[in-house]
């Protein structure tokens with residue numbers, strides 16, 4: 001376990017700087033230095049008056065495979081949301097009033113998030129998942145013209 005800080009909750013009163021025995025909380029970026037965090041002793045978590053610090057696991061269990069019926073249902077739902085996103089994207093430019101265009105843009109973004117959620121739930125897009133690495137490797141191996149090979153290889157390198 002190691003500590004992480006939600007910078008949007010941090011009020012910068014610096015209590016965590018005084019309690020941390022290793023100086024992990026004192027960084028220029030506002031993020032806690034994971035390499036200095038001593039096994040998640042949680043002194044900073046308990047001390048933070050804004051509840052801005054939480055502990056994060058160093059390892060994650062492999063996601064359990066989803067039944068095929070569920071994955072298919074999620075893919076169908078993702079496809080619907082993706083279509084709704086495409087329609088909203090057009091309306092965000094072509095709608096008559098600025099209010100309608102803003103609403104369409106919000107719907108576009110919300111449908112994008114729901115599509116991603118569906119795919120994630122179906123077992124993809126989890127960075128720690130072996131499925132993502134397998135998917136990327138397969139995509140790279142079978143890549144043809146136009147495929148963003150360099151981006152896929154870089155992503156695989158980072159995971």
Ligand code: SF4
Pocket residue numbers: 005009010011012013014015016017047048049050051052053
């Ligand atoms: S104690 Fe909490 S609110 Fe204060 S600086 Fe640390 S993280 Fe931010």
Ligand code: SF4
Pocket residue numbers: 002003019020021022023024025032036037038039040041042043044045
């Ligand atoms: S969990 Fe302990 S070592 Fe890690 S940042 Fe918080 S106080 Fe420092």
